[in-house]
Amino acid sequence: xxxxxxxxxxxxxxxxxxxxxxxxxxxxxxxxxxxxxxxxxxxxxxxxxxxxxxxxxxxxxxxxxxxxxxxxxxxxxxxxxxxxxxxxxxxxxxxxxxxxxxxxxxxxxxxxxxxxxxxxxxxxxxxxxxxxxxxxxxxxxxxxxxxxxxxxxxxxxxxxxxxxxxxxxxxxxxxxxxxxxxxxxxx
Amino acid sequence: xxxxxxxxxxxxxxxxxxxxxxxxxxxxxxxxxxxxxxxxxxxxxxxxxxxxxxxxxxxxxxxxxxxxxxxxxxxxxxxxxxxxxxxxxxxxxxxxxxxxxxxxxxxxxxxxxxxxxxxxxxxxxxxxxxxxxxxxxxxxxxxxxxxxxxxxxxxxxxxxxxxxxxxxxxxxxxxxxxxxxxxxxxxxxxxxxxxxxxxxxxxxxxxxxxxxxxxxxxxxxxxxxxxxxxxxxxxxxxxxxxxxxxxxxxxxxxxxxxxxxxxxxxxxxxxxxxxxxxxxxxxxxxxxxxxxxxxxxxxxxxxxxxxxxxxxxxxxxxxxxxxxxxxxxxxxxxxxxxxxxxxxxxxxxxxxxxxxxxxxxxxxxxxxxxxxxxxxxxxxxxxxxxxxxxxxxxxxxxxxxxxxxxxxxxxxxxxxxxxxxxxxxxxxxxxxxxxxxxxxxxxxxxxxxxxxxxxxxxxxxxxxxxxxxxxxxxxxxxxxxxxxxxxxxxxxxxxxxxxxxxxxxxxxxxxxxxxxxxxxxxxxxxxxxxxxxxxxxxxxxxxxxxxxxxxxxxx
Ligand SMILES: Cc1cc2nc3c(=O)[nH]c(=O)nc-3n(C[C@H](O)[C@H](O)[C@H](O)COP(=O)(O)OP(=O)(O)OC[C@H]3O[C@@H](n4cnc5c(N)ncnc54)[C@H](O)[C@@H]3O)c2cc1C
Ligand code: SF4
Numbered sequence: 001x002x003x004x005x006x007x008x009x010x011x012x013x014x015x016x017x018x019x020x021x022x023x024x025x026x027x028x029x030x031x032x033x034x035x036x037x038x039x040x041x042x043x044x045x046x047x048x049x050x051x052x053x054x055x056x057x058x059x060x061x062x063x064x065x066x067x068x069x070x071x072x073x074x075x076x077x078x079x080x081x082x083x084x085x086x087x088x089x090x091x092x093x094x095x096x097x098x099x100x101x102x103x104x105x106x107x108x109x110x111x112x113x114x115x116x117x118x119x120x121x122x123x124x125x126x127x128x129x130x131x132x133x134x135x136x137x138x139x140x141x142x143x144x145x146x147x148x149x150x151x152x153x154x155x156x157x158x159x160x161x162x163x164x165x166x167x168x169x170x171x172x173x174x175x176x177x178x179x180x181x182x183x184x185x186x187x
Numbered sequence: 188x189x190x191x192x193x194x195x196x197x198x199x200x201x202x203x204x205x206x207x208x209x210x211x212x213x214x215x216x217x218x219x220x221x222x223x224x225x226x227x228x229x230x231x232x233x234x235x236x237x238x239x240x241x242x243x244x245x246x247x248x249x250x251x252x253x254x255x256x257x258x259x260x261x262x263x264x265x266x267x268x269x270x271x272x273x274x275x276x277x278x279x280x281x282x283x284x285x286x287x288x289x290x291x292x293x294x295x296x297x298x299x300x301x302x303x304x305x306x307x308x309x310x311x312x313x314x315x316x317x318x319x320x321x322x323x324x325x326x327x328x329x330x331x332x333x334x335x336x337x338x339x340x341x342x343x344x345x346x347x348x349x350x351x352x353x354x355x356x357x358x359x360x361x362x363x364x365x366x367x368x369x370x371x372x373x374x375x376x377x378x379x380x381x382x383x384x385x386x387x388x389x390x391x392x393x394x395x396x397x398x399x400x401x402x403x404x405x406x407x408x409x410x411x412x413x414x415x416x417x418x419x420x421x422x423x424x425x426x427x428x429x430x431x432x433x434x435x436x437x438x439x440x441x442x443x444x445x446x447x448x449x450x451x452x453x454x455x456x457x458x459x460x461x462x463x464x465x466x467x468x469x470x471x472x473x474x475x476x477x478x479x480x481x482x483x484x485x486x487x488x489x490x491x492x493x494x495x496x497x498x499x500x501x502x503x504x505x506x507x508x509x510x511x512x513x514x515x516x517x518x519x520x521x522x523x524x525x526x527x528x529x530x531x532x533x534x535x536x537x538x539x540x541x542x543x544x545x546x547x548x549x550x551x552x553x554x555x556x557x558x559x560x561x562x563x564x565x566x567x568x569x570x571x572x573x574x575x576x577x578x579x580x581x582x583x584x585x586x587x588x589x590x591x592x593x594x595x596x597x598x599x600x601x602x603x604x605x606x607x608x609x610x611x612x613x614x615x616x617x618x619x620x621x622x623x624x625x626x627x628x629x630x631x632x633x634x635x636x637x638x639x640x641x642x643x644x645x646x647x648x649x650x651x652x653x654x655x656x657x658x659x660x661x662x663x664x665x666x667x668x669x670x671x672x673x674x675x676x677x678x679x680x681x682x683x684x685x686x687x688x689x690x691x692x693x694x695x696x697x698x699x700x701x702x703x704x705x706x707x708x709x710x711x712x713x714x715x716x717x718x719x720x721x722x723x724x725x726x727x728x729x730x731x732x733x734x735x736x737x738x739x740x741x742x
Pocket of ligand 2: 401407
């Protein structure tokens, strides 16, 4: 439901009480000050999701800068807030449970903390679309999509994490997959 | 000065009109409302994904500027689509009017699928009574299809099907493993169905200075190699080479001027987009190629004592019978096999299953008339799909993300839309754009026949995938508004009878013989094939006729 419709039905004042703080907070002005200060946190989170192995990880691929850019330019307002509020919750969770900041946590703790943030994340395409329509994407979903896009479309991610074929020249319809072969970076 | 010919619009059909008229020696003025785009002037064509600040995602600003167009473009191609705020129209019902206002029009961004019609299509209206009869048959247009195909270059497979005649093809693109598997399965179960490679205006061998396709699949950004057909790479350079072409960008044609004494059109009125100055240009013949809704708006706006309801609108048919294909129904599925196979390169097209419904005089007793073809493609799951496969983090997730997953096929039916009188465009009496031109209203919806056809598409697509051993099959009917297949046509239809149609068999306005309308607005029915090849063939045919008539002194 769009903000305008909500106001039409309930009047601006009634919104918070009817839908609760969760939904209301989606429509606040996004806390960019906070976001700006969390570049390092996003870098750590993205590296947890896509770590450096024999190929570059999210940090080397500069994913955090893209995520911050995308939150500002690409997400719609309610999703901006979902994302920023999600980061705040993640920080609070680490302080409460592990008594330290996310970036001080072990790999295992970090993964745990991230999966704790997981809301219902339907695997089924159709269900995901329905949920998205109703509430917008969840923090986990937005985070993963932005991190993955940021990585797979970066130069290190596309050319070394994946296989980038700039000008293929020919189309070979059926090839044998070689062991360890990466998938193509672009469609 | 009086030109021999004026062509309004430089897109797919207007480029052809200009080329043909210039090559036949006519001094031709090509008027285009948008800016000039020279071949090669394609700023995003060679950019790598990381060279886009937004990494090819649509931004909130894009959505504000292009709420309608953004459904059809991405940051790689958005500069070839209009800004919706600058070019408003009124949607009486939801209809996406996808436009490119520049030299080349939408020839820069089109999907390049090229299919001939057959008599199954040209006779359809006569057979089942929807719409008026086409004044032409396949034999009238067949040589023009060949003529156009040879110039633009169409790669494709000859299949010998009566409902989808073969053309003058360059060697076909190739099906991949999963597509060949589906093809075999379909052939074994259903001998009247055939899966074949798409027929596309992408070159598999060079034509003149235009090179072969390098399989980048970035065509909507413009092709620096000229490897697909656009007005910019092909027809406009050919027209310019004759020395007979004057190209005038930023020229919004507001109306065609009718002369009551000669009972002919004498020229056009133009508003310079940049200076707002008004001009008149005179010519002996006029070709109207501003795209379906654009051309019809110009005709509706061209009022005179003789034609108070729009030029050539004696029948009242002008503006009516708007059609667009539907492409909302289909199915997708995954296949567990062929795990050791992959592909290399990005083929700029998919596959086609030509029409298989109602091709034998309706023996099948279906609850809808006409038919559809299936377009789709097969590929292995790559990162854009694989990110949803699991919610793990770390090295395992990365390994999954960066390696090929299961094969999948997505396919949907491109379906015929009947001509309905109620689906229409007309001009606003009150609302105007920046240039003082009346806004267009569009009122369109799909009817029962289209909805029943969508059900059938969903079922047959699901069946074909099931029979071929696909899993996780998702059969769908998306809720898409009209316009989104971008095959809008009709609204100034050809016909045999001036009382029920606007144009005759040569695309001439019945009662204004020196005006030819040869874009999608001339279409009497929609068939299910992507239509632009037919617009080009009709344009070349009408141009030859016009020049012949001029020479004989009949025009
Ligand atoms: C993403 C996409 C994919 C497509 N795929 C396919 C496909 O695979 N196969 C297929 O057959 N078709 C396809 N189409 C449709 C195809 O692009 C159109 O059918 C075709 O471009 C129509 O040609 P046209 O000459 O009528 O109009 P256009 O190519 O749109 O050109 C019209 C020109 O007229 C100009 N103009 C408009 N009004 C005025 C005016 N008042 N004064 C002066 N100039 C004016 C415009 O600026 C424009 O340059 C696709 C379209 C899109 C957007
Ligand atoms: S895929 Fe082929 S035709 Fe398309 S832009 Fe690339 S080289 Fe040109």
